[in-house]
Amino acid sequence: MVDRRSGVPAFRQVAADLRNKITTGRLSAGEQLPSERDLVDQYGVSRPTVRDAVNVLRSEGLVTSEHGRGVFVRPPANVQRLARSRLSRSAREENRGAFLADAAAHGFTPSTSVKVSFEAADDRVAGYLAIETGAEVTVRDRVLRADGLVVQLAVSRLRREFTRGTAIEQVDTGPGGTYARLEEAGHRLASFTEHVGARMPTPDEASLLQLAEGVPVVTVTRVAYREDGVPVETNDMVLAADRYQLSYEWAAD
Amino acid sequence: MVDRRSGVPAFRQVAADLRNKITTGRLSAGEQLPSERDLVDQYGVSRPTVRDAVNVLRSEGLVTSEHGRGVFVRPPANVQRLARSRLSRSAREENRGAFLADAAAHGFTPSTSVKVSFEAADDRVAGYLAIETGAEVTVRDRVLRADGLVVQLAVSRLRREFTRGTAIEQVDTGPGGTYARLEEAGHRLASFTEHVGARMPTPDEASLLQLAEGVPVVTVTRVAYREDGVPVETNDMVLAADRYQLSYEWAAD
DNA sequence: GAGTGGTCTAGACCACAAT
DNA sequence: TTGTGGTCTAGACCACTCC
Numbered sequence: 283m284v285d286r287r288s289g290v291p292a293f294r295q296v297a298a299d300l301r302n303k304i305t306t307g308r309l310s311a312g313e314q315l316p317s318e319r320d321l322v323d324q325y326g327v328s329r330p331t332v333r334d335a336v337n338v339l340r341s342e343g344l345v346t347s348e349h350g351r352g353v354f355v356r357p358p359a360n361v362q363r364l365a366r367s368r369l370s371r372s373a374r375e376e377n378r379g380a381f382l383a384d385a386a387a388h389g390f391t392p393s394t395s396v397k398v399s400f401e402a403a404d405d406r407v408a409g410y411l412a413i414e415t416g417a418e419v420t421v422r423d424r425v426l427r428a429d430g431l432v433v434q435l436a437v438s439r440l441r442r443e444f445t446r447g448t449a450i451e452q453v454d455t456g457p458g459g460t461y462a463r464l465e466e467a468g469h470r471l472a473s474f475t476e477h478v479g480a481r482m483p484t485p486d487e488a489s490l491l492q493l494a495e496g497v498p499v500v501t502v503t504r505v506a507y508r509e510d511g512v513p514v515e516t517n518d519m520v521l522a523a524d525r526y527q528l529s530y531e532w533a534a535d
Numbered sequence: 536m537v538d539r540r541s542g543v544p545a546f547r548q549v550a551a552d553l554r555n556k557i558t559t560g561r562l563s564a565g566e567q568l569p570s571e572r573d574l575v576d577q578y579g580v581s582r583p584t585v586r587d588a589v590n591v592l593r594s595e596g597l598v599t600s601e602h603g604r605g606v607f608v609r610p611p612a613n614v615q616r617l618a619r620s621r622l623s624r625s626a627r628e629e630n631r632g633a634f635l636a637d638a639a640a641h642g643f644t645p646s647t648s649v650k651v652s653f654e655a656a657d658d659r660v661a662g663y664l665a666i667e668t669g670a671e672v673t674v675r676d677r678v679l680r681a682d683g684l685v686v687q688l689a690v691s692r693l694r695r696e697f698t699r700g701t702a703i704e705q706v707d708t709g710p711g712g713t714y715a716r717l718e719e720a721g722h723r724l725a726s727f728t729e730h731v732g733a734r735m736p737t738p739d740e741a742s743l744l745q746l747a748e749g750v751p752v753v754t755v756t757r758v759a760y761r762e763d764g765v766p767v768e769t770n771d772m773v774l775a776a777d778r779y780q781l782s783y784e785w786a787a788d
Numbered sequence: 789g790a791g792t793g794g795t796c797t798a799g800a801c802c803a804c805a806a807t
Numbered sequence: 808t809t810g811t812g813g814t815c816t817a818g819a820c821c822a823c824t825c826c
Contacts, residue, residue: 291795301738317811328797330583333812341594341748343735350804350811363730367620367785475784477616480733480751480776482596485554495594498733498751498776506787523733523751530783531728532620534759544814570792581816586793602793603823 283326292327296335299325304344304355311357315345318353343496343524356494359524362388366476366502367530381426381434390428396453397423400442407439410505410516418442420451422460425490432490435520444469444514461506464514472509476530478502480523491522498523536579545580549588552578557597557608564610568598571606596749596777609747612777615641619729619755620783634679634687643681649706650676653695660692663758663769671695673704675713678743685743688773697722697767714759717767725762729783731755733776744775751776 284295303309316324321332336353339345347353364384385392399421408415419439426434438460440450448463449455455463461471483491483499491499502519537548556562569577574585589606592598600606617637638645652674661668672692679687691713693703701716702708708716714724736744736752744752755772 293795298738319811328799330798331796334795336812337590341735342737347812348805349813350806352805352811361732367783471787473784473786475782477780477782478731478753479614479780480753482594482749482751484595485551496735498735500731500733527730527732529728529730530620530785531726532783532785533726534724546814572792581818583817584815587814589793600793601824603791603825605792605824 283324292325293331293334293338296321296325296327296332297338300335300339301342301344304339309355311355313355315353315355340495343494346494361527362525363527363529365529365531367532385428391430393427393430395425395427397421398451398453399423403439407516410503411439411441411513413441420445422450431492433521433525435487435490436517437519438515438517440464440515460515464506469508469514471506471514472511473507474504475507476502476504476528478528483520487520491520493522494524500526500528502528536577545578546584546587546591549574549578549580549585550591553588553592554595554597557592562608564608566608568606568608593748596747599747614780615778616780616782618782618784620727620785638681644683646680646683648678648680650674651704651706652676656692660769663756664692664694664766666694673698675703684745686774686778688740688743689770690772691768691770693717693768713768717759722761722767724759724767725764726760727757728760729755729757729781731781736773740773744773746775747777753779753781755781 284292286292288295290298300309300315309315315321315336318329318332318336321327321335322329325332336345336347340347344356345353346356381394382392400418401421402416403411403413403419405415407419408417411417411419413419418441420442422438422440424436424438425432426436440460444464444467445451448467450460450463465471479501480498481501483493483497487493487499493499500521500523502517502521504515504517504519505513506515506517507513537545539545541548543551553562553568562568568574568589571582571585571589574580574588575582578585589598589600593600597609598606599609634647635645653671654674655669656664656666656672658668660672661670664670664672666672671694673695675689675691675693677689677691678685679689693713697717697720698704701720703713703716718724732754733751734754736746736750740746740752746752753774753776755770755774757768757770757772758766759768759770760766
């Protein structure tokens with residue numbers, strides 16, 4: 283039962299009580315919550331109020347509801363670690379990129395769809411690539427799948443002048459991928475920078491990545507630099523935050 | 536007006552239409568949406584339905600509502616970059632840690648609250664510190680503020696045997712902070728690893744960090760290693776995803 | 789005081805899952 | 808067929824902001 287004099291909205295009281303039961307384990311992972319009609323009786327509120335409470339928990343990522351079945355406590359995410367700062371030349375030369383290496387290591391079947399196009403750089407891209415806004419860039423838009431499930435979206439952009447006449451402008455870049463073709467063209471890569479953030483997904487991303495409610499995406503913008511410091515590629519990646527963690531390591535000195 | 540035969544729920548149609556107006560700029564950043572009663576008339580649906588639509592946009596982080604004023608398009612986040620992989624010894628020796636360096640660089644007034652305690656390591660912490668579950672660890676629980684506003688939560692854990700008799704067990708660790716005291720005690724730091732993820736905040740985190748609806752937190756778990764590979768500290772940090780981006784850089788070889 | 793969002797009710801009907 | 812969540816309505820009253 284809710285306390286009507288406390289000033290705290292009824293749906294928040296219900297949400298807090300259910301959240302408490304989840305975090306203390308009185309409702310354990312995978313377990314079904316009482317039905318909405320039961321909660322109506324238990325707390326003495328109307329069904330819309332119960333639904334508001336459950337919505338709070340859904341957008342916190344604590345529960346998922348399944349139409350016709352019930353509302354369930356979300357099991358803790360099964361998080362996979364991606365070692366990022368090991369994107370070294372030797373590792374790159376052995377395969378077509380980090381994704382295929384992961385596939386080999388974790389035993390899933392990788393597949394990708396690629397769209398290649400050309401566009402004018404907007405301010406953000408121009409800033410990363412140190413070119414003028416409006417300059418032509420080659421865009422490789424990739425959807426990465428593991429065992430058929432979409433696990434990552436990646437949009438790579440390069441100065442058009444660096445890709446003309448190379449396989450980078452083809453759907454299949456060949457062994458070693460984009461970076462190998464860049465180095466063959468004389469753009470020896472010297473360093474990488476990654477900018478990591480997070481936000482809620484767009485509806486498109488949510489459906490592509492099959493995200494549950496209350497699951498953010500991790501965004502990674504990688505920039506690859508040549509030895510003379512000229513940026514040659516920027517890659518915007520989007521990953522499901524409940525499936526991936528990114529790991530970086532470096533020396534103390 | 537919504538299409539009642541399309542099969543798409545009315546509140547999703549309204550949400551999609553408003554989202555469209557926002558992303559195409561017909562409703563620009565900071566601009567006020569029509570009032571809920573106006574939207575009721577425009578779309579021919581009831582107010583609860585309009586509210587459901589607005590709720591969708593709120594949990595996507597696209598709009599914020601202000602009681603008594605209206606619903607507004609959220610301006611693009613003002614994202615600050617934190618250079619992570621530059622946590623080198625020389626940088627550390629010049630100040631009390633990365634946070635104070637940022638304060639100096641960006642001109643805000645830093646302040647922190649610290650609680651020191653001791654606890655038994657759970658499985659996760661024991662794994663990071665390579666100790667047995669239940670072993671005693673020193674816990675430094677910090678709230679970091681910039682100009683009085685909470686910007687980061689950080690919980691640092693160290694094997695108790697490494698902190699006994701040092702200022703690490705005091706609220707004020709002195710110049711150079713925890714890492715300086717560790718090195719004085721003979722634990723020369725050799726490398727760092729950071730594991731980066733994201734999730735929706737707990738209600739506590741949301742109120743401490745003053746997060747708007749639909750804003751995730753970025754979680755960073757840093758582990759500091761000694762030259763012999765023994766982990767000496769693990770630090771769990773929580774940051775507002777709409778205010779911070781983490782930057783890592785490394786050489787290609 | 790007028791307009792805004794915030795909360796809440798008591799229903800109704802639909803869509804889906806399991807039996 | 809029964810029970811579940813999903814959608815939707817027509818209202819009511821409250822709390823806050825601004826004039």
